[in-house]
Amino acid sequence: MCILIFNKLNAFTLCKMVIMNLRKMEILNLYSSLTLSLLFNYLDRLYERGLASVGKDYNCNILWDKCIAFEHSHKQLHHLVYIYIRSLRFPSKKLHSYYQSFRELVAIWQEEMKCQNIAMEPLEAAVTCELVEMSMGNDFEFRNLICDLLDQAVGLLRPETFMKILTIGEYFYQKSTNIDDKIHYFEAQIWRPYFHMKPLDEYQLQIWHQYLDFVDMQGDLDWTVKLYERCLIPCASYPEFWVRYIETMETRGGREIANLALARASKTFLKRIPLFHLYCSKVKEQVGDVHGARASLLECDIHLSSNLINHVNQQANMEKRLGNIGAAYLIYEKATEMVKEQDIQAFSVLYKHFARFTYVVEYY
Template identity: 25%
Template structure:
């Protein structure tokens, strides 16, 4: 899309380096030889108000105006369909937006921008384009609404805040008394939301200059004082501007009345002391009763003004030095971040590690400072009994300062997380990490982060959705957990792990019938996919057998599945284990029927041998007739001969038993029979394979369905995260 002014626009509408920040203005890193300063972030800074809630789901798009331009452009419908058929294709959206802009069609552009920004709300460049579109069309109110919506979605965008403020400056009637109040309020909201960003210098500078234009020099000083406590890239320029501001105006004009009177009194006393000392040195004596001429009321000498300025700078210099120390700590972390804005292009691993390292450090700083504050509090407790009343009364103030410092550090950690989630919005690891940080403090805030991640940025990432569902279940909100999983199944249909997770949720909630219904529905819907149908059938049969205690229904499920997939060895094995696990006297006929059915099915030879061996073992263990045992044994020996190979060697144990302990899909099965050569006519079998009570999805050849747990079309950006059914219940530690 066309560039706005001299600003360069990247492929996703993000602004490049601002023309306001020339290369010469970027300062060098703080000097490393500077003396170490306090580890408390921000020195004497106070924590700003809470930032604007960055919840894009909380705002609606403005209603589209009536189409006053007739029909849509010729290629609009084609490009619109391409974008909506594949909403994850960022290029199709930018092609649509570029076409609408080239056609200068307001309605088409508005419609496209609304749909695009719902899916990609972090592209602040397109919010600016949308606001400019409405303003050029004469809809100033709508332009302001667009800016507000954009700032709700991305409150850390300094560029968008400046764009919004400039819009107000260009549209409001500044002669009205409420206009300056509104702009000042917007400035305060901007500082609260984005003022701690490392690249927020332009916002601070704009605020200071606006206050000067309004003639509010004291307000400008207060803003500069706040800027001096914030670690930013151009931190040193704020101190230079403060000096210039102080030198260009009388101290009384720029300082608060309290500070000015305090410093004026201090400097006047200092002047008197100096003059008295000078008079004593020169042995100057005044006539009795004559005093030093008093300074006329309301006037101060230039010498006094200079002393006041020196005192002001002396106080600010300590703040500046502390802030420089904080900048120095963060400089290397900030320098390692090459793309702080959102883009759909993957970040390399170096960039991802840089964000992780920065977050590690900032969180460690918070914990260290909180531990220091706690230790200081404990150290003061033994002395409280012997302190005087004046010392006791000062204790709450010290505790309040410690609490404020911890709150300030916590706010900085949150700001860094929010910055990270702009650049790394498509990486679920950072969202999960943010949730882990917030959850001990506020479940609602953690839930809001899950909502932003799953409903906007990671709609097609199953893992974080399932972790959200687990989060809700763990905190007792089963209704929300169900909703999350149901919504995920609609977005990524056919993902087996989601259906299994839904069934497991209902089972844990005591809704066994609903759990069964979900699995039965999956069985019915997968009849066109025999392998998947068999997988769901086995899961359903195990539920019916182990939890519902209904082996007849479990048997029916497996038998119906065998009608569709007679060549599925896992179905045969599960059905056989079901029969073997029942009443041994009532199951003999059913066991042999299972073996007979399996031997007649198109199964692999080693699977048939395994099933025959299992039937032989059952007969040997539970049959009350030696004739029955011998009959089954002879049948097994005949099968071994028919399937070829040196079966006697296998029976003697000479052949590697592992060759018969692997099914076609590579999952472990029971070892083959071993018959001693000295007793060829007496069937002695090996210990039985796992019964139905074991996990059939991972034992006895019933596994190898891991491919159903991951669908490649729902891959992540940058690199794949291989995960299985058990992963995702709890976030990684």
């Protein structure tokens, strides 16, 4: 009675307490069943978290293999169907192998259901549109759809849904096959997927840009984010990739991701690159973060004359855009006073910029 009232975890604890005081076969069997149930649920969630993180990576076949073996060992039909079809949604090193396994499973079902005479029929336009919409959905919605197509009460496919399951698998396999060769080419050309202080050669940088271009065109934001994050491991020292990542996320509605990337780059990987801090200031000003924009400008190296002039111009122009003309004048005055006796050439160039700035403010 207690086990019916408590949840599984409480029932597990209760059985453990009973075993310590009473050695009975029924209690031991119940304890074992609960333990296996909890372990299965834990491993299932663990695999799901792993697949959610790297399931779209071309090199994730090791995790897929482990997950498929796990589902085979528990003979959970709806989970096994879901995993096989999900492995076909995106290209991987073992895409064709997973498709063959899926077809073998389908052949077993055909024999069990005595429906060997069923032939694949051409997809109607309405069904094709439904599959396209399905392919753009998230994994949670996709899993629910597959489970709905299965009769979980008896663990067998319903005859009327058999062809739809088969059609879904075929559709995703064909869709992945169409881009598999291109992705395989990019993956084969990536010689250093890890971080290293030694610079990458120009060809490697070009390959990463082409790979990102290709995935950007596929329209899958999650896949795009994962590839950018992977790219930024070997390319962490290159501002062009961080800028591209930030601007791609901004244009596709991922401002939070863009802000996190901006912070990581400016505080860790590119913190000693003044031009990137100027870029950060520009981005923050555009989104209305005036305090953050000023803070980014202060991170610039103002001790070198080549950076000083650009730094002062950026600060003054930003204050002008914000309507603080007096603060803009003060920035130029302090800068010219500071370099007047240290670098006469920098003083001359800076004073010309100050004069031009004053003229524009007063007459335009």
